[in-house]
Amino acid sequence: MRRACIPVATALLALGVGCHHEVEMVPLIEKTIYITDRFYDVQALSTDHAFVVGYGGKIIETTNGGQSWDTRPSGVETALYAVRFVDDQHAWISGQDGVILHTGDGGKTWEKQESNAIFQDTDGSKTQLYLFGLHALDKDHAWAVGDRSILTSTSDGGKTWRARKVAMEADLSGGESLAAADPILYDVKFTDPEHGWIVGEFGKIMHTADGGETWHEQEKTLMEGTGIFDPLDLPTLFGIHAKSQQEAIAAGLEGHIARTRDGGQRWGFDQIEVDYPLVDPLLRVTELADGSGWATGLAGEVMRREPGESVWHRAKLGQDVLTWLHGISFSDQQHGWLVGGYGLIYRTTDAGKSWLPSQG
Amino acid sequence: MSSGTTSEQDKRALYWLGERLIDYRHPVMVVVLIVTGLFAYWSFQLKLETSFGDLLPQSHPFVQTHNKYAGTFGGANNIQLMVESKEGDIFTVPTLTRIYKITEEMDRVYGVNHNQIDSIGHRTTRYLRAQSGGFLKAEPVMLSVPKTTEDATAIRRIVHNTESIYGILVSLDDHAALVRANFIEARLDHRRTFTEINERVIAPFEKGWIGALIKGTDPLHADQPAPAVVETLYRGTAAADAGLKQGDAIVSVEGKPVKDRVALAALIAKYNPGAAVTLGVKRAGGSDQVENVKLTIPEPDLQLYVAGEPRLYGWVYSYATDVFWIFTVTWCAEWILRWLYFHDWRGALRPSITGVIAAFWGLGFVHLIGFALDPLILVMPFLVSARAVSHAIQMHDRYYEEFERHNWDQRKAIVAAFAELFVPTFAGVITDALGVLVIILVPVVMLQKLAVVISWWISAITVSEMLLNPIVYYYLRAPDPEVVLARDRGWYKAAINRLTDYNLSAFGKRFTLAFWLILAVIGAFMMQGLIVGDPTSASPLVWSDSPYNVSHAHIQDKFGGVEPLIVVAEGKDRDAMKDPQALRTMVKFQRFLERDPAVGYSFSLGDILRSVNMVFHELEPKWGVIPNTARDVGQTFFVFFANLPPTETAKYVDPSYTTAHVTFFCRNHKGDNVARIIARCQEFIRDNPMEKANFRLAGGLIGVLAAANEALVRNDLLMNFLGFFTIYVIVLFSYRSWAAGLYLLAPLFISNILINAAMAYFGIGVNINTLPLVTVGVGFGIDYGLYILSRIIEEIRVNGDLDLSIREALVTSGKAVSFTAFCMVGGTALWAFSNIRFNAVMGGLLAVWMFVSFLASETLLPVMISFFRPGFILREAARAAQRPAVAATAAAVS
Incomplete structure (x- = not known):
């Protein structure tokens, strides 16, 4: 009988030792959109269908008006700056480190193309250049611009990209010429395979009429009546929108919006009426078919020009947006998108009267 | 004597030792008093503080x-202060000014690393600014307090355009700003930090704010008085409505003199919003005449929340006075209980002597080895004192028993009680001491120091129990025989008798075994949920609705971490x-x-x-x-x-x-x-x-x-094993039996399982604070069993019958055990009233622990012995005839 105490005690010992609770690996949050996301561009393909690109190689797509978003693998981790679909299937994306991505299946898969946007320094070292702006007209023709005045283009659907430096024609003297010799180019728009514009640092507005072979500066007329005497003092232009061969509009530093109605013969700044000064840069600008305009910028600034008017006012988004807003794109008069920092995506379905956030 | 193979000589040696102690009582007493005096002196030098490095x-x-x-790059001792605007955003001149001043005051708090402050109001928080000529310069967001709305708007713009600030130092909704300060570990002084932040950083800008910026001390002339002079007055505020002007000096509030900004804020903060107070004001540039100005105390427009480890410890220290009250109440309650039990003041006093002497030896030693007391482990010394008291109660009860048995011969009774209880007391103390000492294996300095201190402290119980006890009894007048006999007539004794009979009945035995087995299985199942580290999101040290946890939650809410x-x-x-x-x-x-x-x-x-x-x-x-x-x-x-x-x-x-x-x-x-x-x-x-x-x-x-949690995981099992092993080995030597240890450990195992189950159930994690308490608990349960087992052996030598001996042991030693257990459980349960949640929870847990191990020792242990009839006890029956008298007396008593 008393021997029984040993097994009993052993059993108790085993119980006493017990086991420790295992650390539970709570899954990582799987969202498509995080507050740390930075979205640089959006393109609306139809009322409910849109693509957004941003920091960290992020490409997201919605097909239900932003109720849900799906991530599309980009294969890169660098920032993606611009997206351009030419039809349902074909599109390009440009990004940091000379990245060009192409899709032929409506954005489901993206493959890298060799942009050749490389800068070779005097010491022989090579740097992949940033491609900030991209535009494509059809599934063959596309252009991308970026750092150090680089322009790279394709006319064979991206099989080959030909990169070159856009030469500045302004005769600049003195030390400043060094800085201005290869200004950063931020955006490019073509209205047809021959005619297009590029905008960039120091208010550069370059125009081509031969498909991008030769470029002419058009920004000098901007200085008229502004009190700016040195072309290097012109505000950097970050975004351009071209409506036709004649009409284009560009946005840039200190809330400037420049416009031409004659194919660039004359550029002038639009009038802006605000209750408190607009000091932040405007980054992108777009114009709708009815002639109304939108421009986005830092510190949540969104400017709006009503159809038929020439003066810009602050748009009311219906909420307090404090961070930068970048890409803006409308699929029609009523439906549009607005994207920016801190993972912000806004959508309107009433021609911009109200904007509602879309979460992933 | 109790052990099976211990010879009569051993017992005689103890009797002899008891006699000699009484003979040489004067020199022994003097030596003990001198040493105790020294330790007492050292214990009064003791400080209450936490050394952060020791915790790692x-x-x-x-x-x-x-x-x-x-x-x-910043340590673990961060303070986060969130300034939240109750209405509107923070980008107004008065609010930004206060953020700037709060940052400035935070920078002056003792121990702050001046280069590790993050706030939009601090010089090290910079943004890039383009200057004419294309130069860029990193400039502080705020170089000084903003003066105009334009200044405030400019700051807002900078914040929104700087990704390293927006969302990090200013909340995304613009309603709150964060001031983060890092402390130099070597200069952590939790109480000072706590007071300075309350008085200088919070009060002047929150509840003590009247709508005017009051001049603070000039940092270059910190020693010079800085009267509360209005530096800037803001429109539409209480100060402006009251007619205060720039340059006015506020010298009193409701007649109470005001020395500086801090004093002013402290006085203003005492009034409720809406109350009208009279300020004594010396007008700017005017004479020394003091004018009376009526001020309506405004509703604070800013709310300040402070979180971070130094703050948490500050709160804990501020609650440390609780300990004093709990201690006092417990002390008084136990005196009353002991008086009720023993029916005379000696019984109430004697355990206190042991408690106090052991406490002086323990605390003095703490100071000697250069250790300070952490308020979070104050339960520990309290428990050790309780242990001391508990041993003394056993001794006192036994003394009365022997007094009766030896026909009211005081000297004989003293010596007999001393000699008979020597082994269980000594074994109990040594198991406790060595059991705690195993904590030394955890590579955390605080735990190592604690192990040494507690071990020493427990060992110090032997000084009064083994050395001083016979002497004290000899000095004290012998108790009245009527008082001694009364102990056996009360309802308490009757209840113990009845319960013992029930427990030892055939059904009772089966019920007891089944009950504990089921409990152990349920406990073992529940303890799977035990967590290492803190199990709750709020700080488990203080209650979830405490000001600290409320602040912590608010900051968490706005800034996400x-x-x-x-x-x-x-x-x-x-x-x-x-x-x-x-x-x-x-x-x-x-x-x-x-x-x-x-x-x-x-x-x-x-x-x-x-x-x-x-x-x-x-x-x-x-x-x-x-x-x-x-x-x-x-x-x-x-x-x-x-x-x-x-x-x-x-x-x-x-x-x-x-x-x-x-x-x-x-x-x-x-x-x-x-x-x-x-x-x-x-x-x-x-x-x-x-x-x-x-x-x-x-x-x-x-x-x-x-790191701490990893060290604990690695050591928790080892700790438990070594704790049990130590006890086993000591029992092995005390009773010269392989099986004795297993019998004594059974109640402990079950208590251990149940306490772990309770910790898992109530969400109490094993961490640096709870580990020592749980390990100490392992040893604390053992004494109950030791006293009962020793008594069974002692009895069986007299009467030769196992079941009779078990019953005898339960109604004598078992009765004293139950009394000490109730006292200890009651005492530790009082901790539940502590503002420090940690102390409350640990008090509660230890109460449960002691109750379970008492109950198991009192029910399971005797039933197991009766059921399995172990050889190491039965062989003592052979000696039954050798010892006269006790059996007869015992039978008479029952």
């Missing part, structure tokens, strides 16, 4: 990383931190870990770089990226860091660009979360090697807690 396992690689970089985890990126060479791949990996690391639900946000050199790169390129967000060449990275850093003093840049990267860090701000330090976050870090680091640097884990509160 110093040999753990995380702690080594922490120690190496805490001075530059306040508890830092610092991962160091240690470069293999100079300029490693200019490598784009390293920087991109750091940013990728941030994005990866931020997806863990317990991680709020993060910060790294990469964030600075991206922010600077963007500003450098006319704020175009497309430049907010890590450049692709080391040269571009270097140029960008140069723009930002070139004109900053190295002390300011050191918090981001060392001057040679070799080492930087990624800091994650975590939502809480739940044990599970800490372990998971660290596991995720290790996973990321393994999958994403950097070419020019290595990640090193981990500093900050989360890093060091991870």
Whole structure:
């Protein structure tokens, strides 16, 4: 009988030792959109269908008006700056480190193309250049611009990209010429395979009429009546929108919006009426078919020009947006998108009267 | 004597020792008093403080990383102060002014590392500013207090355009700003920090704010008086309505003199909003005449919340006076209980003597080895004292018993009680002492010191119990025989008798065995949920509705995380931190870990770089990226860091660009979360090697807690095993039996299982604070069993019958055991009233522990002995005839 105490005690010992609770690996949050996301561009393909690109190689797509978003693998981790679909299937994306991505299946898969946007320094070292702006007209023709005045283009659907430096024609003297010799180019728009514009640092507005072979500066007329005497003092232009061969509009530093109605013969700044000064840069600008305009910028600034008017006012988004807003794109008069920092995506379905956030 | 093979000589030796102690009582007494006096002197030198380094396992690689970089990249002792505007955003002149002043005051708090303050009001928080001629300069966001609305708007614009500030130091909704200050560990003085923050940082700008900025002390002439002079007056505020003017000096509030800004704020804060008070004001530039000005106390428009470890400890210290009250109440209650039990004042007094002597020896020793008391482990000394008292009650009860048995011969009774209880008392004390000493194996200095101290303290019980006891009894007049006999007539004795009979009946035995077995199985199942580390998101040290946890939750809510985890990126060479791949990996690391639900946000050199790169390129967000060449990275850093003093840049990267860090701000330090976050870090680091640097884990509160938890996991099982093993070995030697240990350990195992189950159920984690208490508990349960088992052996030698001996033991020693157990359980349960949740919970747990081990010793142990009839007891029956008298007396008593 008393021997029984040993097994009993052993059993108790085993119980006493017990086991420790295992650390539970709570899954990582799987969202498509995080507050740390930075979205640089959006393109609306139809009322409910849109693509957004941003920091960290992020490409997201919605097909239900932003109720849900799906991530599309980009294969890169660098920032993606611009997206351009030419039809349902074909599109390009440009990004940091000379990245060009192409899709032929409506954005489901993206493959890298060799942009050749490389800068070779005097010491022989090579740097992949940033491609900030991209535009494509059809599934063959596309252009991308970026750092150090680089322009790279394709006319064979991206099989080959030909990169070159856009030469500045302004005769600049003195030390400043060094800085201005290869200004950063931020955006490019073509209205047809021959005619297009590029905008960039120091208010550069370059125009081509031969498909991008030769470029002419058009920004000098901007200085008229502004009190700016040195072309290097012109505000950097970050975004351009071209409506036709004649009409284009560009946005840039200190809330400037420049416009031409004659194919660039004359550029002038639009009038802006605000209750408190607009000091932040405007980054992108777009114009709708009815002639109304939108421009986005830092510190949540969104400017709006009503159809038929020439003066810009602050748009009311219906909420307090404090961070930068970048890409803006409308699929029609009523439906549009607005994207920016801190993972912000806004959508309107009433021609911009109200904007509602879309979460992933 | 109790042990089976112990010879009569051994017992005779103890009787002889008892006699000699009485003979030489004067010299023994003098020596004990002198030594006790010395220890008492030292114990009054003792301080209440926490040494942070002592809490960490110093040999753990995380702690080594922490120690190496805490001075530059920030340690675990952060204070986060959130200034929240009740209405509207913070970008108004009065609010920004206060944020600036709050930051300034925070910078002056004792122990703050002046280079590790993050706030939009601090000089080290900078943004890039383009200057004429195309130059860029990193300038503080606020160089001074804003004067105009335009200034405030400009600050708002800077904040919104600086990604390293917006969302990190200013909430995304613009309603709150964060002031984060890091403390130098060697200068942590929790009480001082707590008071200074309350009086100087919070009060003047929250409840003590009247709508005017009052001049503070001039930092250059800190020793000179700085009267409360109105520096700036804001429109539409209480101060303006009251007619105060710039330059007015406020000299009194409701007649009470006001020395400076701090005193003014303290007085104003006492009144409720809406109350009218009279200020004594000396007008600017006027005579010395004091004018009376009526001021209506305004509703505070800002709310300040403070969180972080130093603050938490500040609160804990502020509650430490609770301990005094609990102690006093317990002391009085126990006196009353003992008086009721013994029916005379000697019985009430004697245990106190043991408690006090042991306390002096213990506390004096604490001071001697250069250790201070942490308010969180105050339950420990309390328990040890309770142990001392408990042993003394056993002794006293036995003394009365022997007094009766020896026909009211005091000297004989004293010696007999001494000799008979020597082994169980000594074994009990030594098991406790050695059981606690095993904690020394945990590589945490605080626990090691604690192990030594508690072990010593417990051992000190022997001084009064083994050495002084016979002497004290000899000095005290013998008790009245009537009092002694009365002990056996009360309802208490009757209840014990009845319960014992029931327990030892055939059904009772089966019921008891089944009951404990079922309880053990349920307990073993429940203890699977036991967590290492803190199990709750709020701090488990204080109650969830305590001001600290409320503040913590508010800050968490606005900023998503306040508890830092610092991962160091240690470069293999100079300029490693200019490598784009390293920087991109750091940013990728941030994005990866931020997806863990317990991680709020993060910060790294990469964030600075991206922010600077963007500003450098006319704020175009497309430049907010890590450049692709080391040269571009270097140029960008140069723009930002070139004109900053190295002390300011050191918090981001060392001057040679070799080492930087990624800091994650975590939502809480739940044990599970800490372990998971660290596991995720290790996973990321393994999958994403950097070419020019290595990640090193981990500093900050989360890093060091991870280290502490790991050390505890590694040691918890070992601790339990060694605790039990020590007890087993001591029992083995005391009773010369392999089986005795198993019988005595059974109640302890069950208590251990149940206490772990209770901890799992109530969500109490095993951490640096709870481990010693739980380990101490292992030893504390043993005495009950020892007293009962010894008595059974003692009885069986007399009457030769096992069941009769068991019954005898239960109604004599068992009765004293039950009384001490009730006293201890009642005493520890009082801790439930502590404002320190930790003390309350541990008090509760220990009460449960002692109750369970008492109940198991009183029911399971005798039933097991009766059921299994162990040989080491039965062989004593053979000696039954050798000892006369006791059996007869015992039978008479029952």
